[in-house]
Amino acid sequence: MLDxxxxxxxxxxxxxxxxxxxxxxxxxxxEVMCQGVVNFMARNSV
Incomplete structure (x- = not known):
C-alpha cells in the first residue's frame, strides 16, 4: 500500500x-521522488 x-x-x-x-x-x-524511484526499482528488480 505504501508503494x-x-x-x-x-x-x-x-x-x-x-x-x-x-x-x-x-x-x-x-530529489525525494528520484531517490524513491531508484529505491523502488532496486526492491522490485528481478
Missing part, C-alpha cells in the same frame, strides 16, 4: 512538471 501511495504521488509530481506547473513543487520534492 501505491508513493507511485501516485510521483505521478502527480510528474504531471505538474509535464504541464509547466513549476511553482507547485520544489526541487527537494523532485
Amino acid at each position: 501505491q501511495k508513493s507511485v501516485t504521488a510521483w505521478l502527480d509530481l510528474r504531471n505538474k512538471a509535464a504541464h509547466g506547473k513549476y511553482s507547485e513543487y520544489t526541487k527537494e520534492q523532485v
Whole structure:
C-alpha cells in the first residue's frame, strides 16, 4: 500500500512538471521522488 501511495504521488509530481506547473513543487520534492524511484526499482528488480 505504501508503494501505491508513493507511485501516485510521483505521478502527480510528474504531471505538474509535464504541464509547466513549476511553482507547485520544489526541487527537494523532485530529489525525494528520484531517490524513491531508484529505491523502488532496486526492491522490485528481478
